Amino acid sequence: MFNLQPNNVQDYLAAQRAVPSGPWTVTPLGGGVSNTVLRVDCPSSSFVLKQSLGQLRVQEEWLADRGRIRREFTALRDLQPFLPAGSLPAVLFEDPDNYIFALEAASPQAKDWKSLLLRNSIDPSFARQAATILAALFSSPNLTDRFADQTSFDQLRLDPYYRFTASRHPDLHPQFDEAIALCRRPLGIVHGDFSPKNFLIDGDRMLLIDFEVVHLGDPAFDAAFLLNHFLLKAHHGIHGCRELALLFWETLDSRIDQSDTIRHLGCLHLARIDGKSPAEYLTEPERVSIREYARDLILNPPATIRQIFQP
Numbered sequence: 001m002f003n004l005q006p007n008n009v010q011d012y013l014a015a016q017r018a019v020p021s022g023p024w025t026v027t028p029l030g031g032g033v034s035n036t037v038l039r040v041d042c043p044s045s046s047f048v049l050k051q052s053l054g055q056l057r058v059q060e061e062w063l064a065d066r067g068r069i070r071r072e073f074t075a076l077r078d079l080q081p082f083l084p085a086g087s088l089p090a091v092l093f094e095d096p097d098n099y100i101f102a103l104e105a106a107s108p109q110a111k112d113w114k115s116l117l118l119r120n121s122i123d124p125s126f127a128r129q130a131a132t133i134l135a136a137l138f139s140s141p142n143l144t145d146r147f148a149d150q151t152s153f154d155q156l157r158l159d160p161y162y163r164f165t166a167s168r169h170p171d172l173h174p175q176f177d178e179a180i181a182l183c184r185r186p187l188g189i190v191h192g193d194f195s196p197k198n199f200l201i202d203g204d205r206m207l208l209i210d211f212e213v214v215h216l217g218d219p220a221f222d223a224a225f226l227l228n229h230f231l232l233k234a235h236h237g238i239h240g241c242r243e244l245a246l247l248f249w250e251t252l253d254s255r256i257d258q259s260d261t262i263r264h265l266g267c268l269h270l271a272r273i274d275g276k277s278p279a280e281y282l283t284e285p286e287r288v289s290i291r292e293y294a295r296d297l298i299l300n301p302p303a304t305i306r307q308i309f310q311p
Contacts, residue, residue: 002098004036004051039105046105047092066099068152068212073101075211082140086205087133106200106207113196117233118281122240124247129206130226131251138188138219153192153213158183160276162267168274175298179267182260186216194222196229223256224264232272232279235290245309262301270294
């Protein structure tokens, strides 16, 4: 199997007939903890190469099936007709034997939404767009034969976020078990990593990427996932995130169950402190405060999202 690295991309691309001819300029991208992601620029076009990892780049042992890459490029290809125009990158070629695929690159000026939020760049239109994309995603046809399996979601979300966090808070096992049970219901297509880092902002265009844990499940998980990022950043002192959260939720127009979203939100909030993927930008005093807040949110959930995010 070919293991993609910046220094061997030239050899790999030379064997591919589906990409423009070189010369190529290769730039490593972040890729999170679970993939190798490289931007490739050549005179005629730009694209991104992505290869899934079996051992994730985190302190705790975190293994995952590399075959999830096949699910990702299938989702990007098959969901295109059902999401807002321009909200998904096009798939250029697929190399499933090497767990690699190529996709359309955003312009060099594009920024991920997480970086913009951390710089206090608050634009309400993107909260509305994210809600519109999510509504289209979970109401798209349930392509059960492609997305019914939850193995990758279990490995990359339920185990490191819910089970691992519960192991550090044994008294909360019943609440985390309940959240896991909610995820098992086949209610709609779920992205599974509906996070600001997976939205690329390119002018007015909002591009959703990283579909490696897409599955048929509980859309409240996606809603809570994004709301959790707004809540973490509000605790971090980013002004305007509470307003973005309320705008996002209100734009969904009650199409996702509120009480289920709140259950997921409490568990996800604690998971970004004591799970396998803690939020890296928080200070230690913020972690202590958020841990206490998250436990209370789990044990004493409010009736509405507005009560959580009201300024």
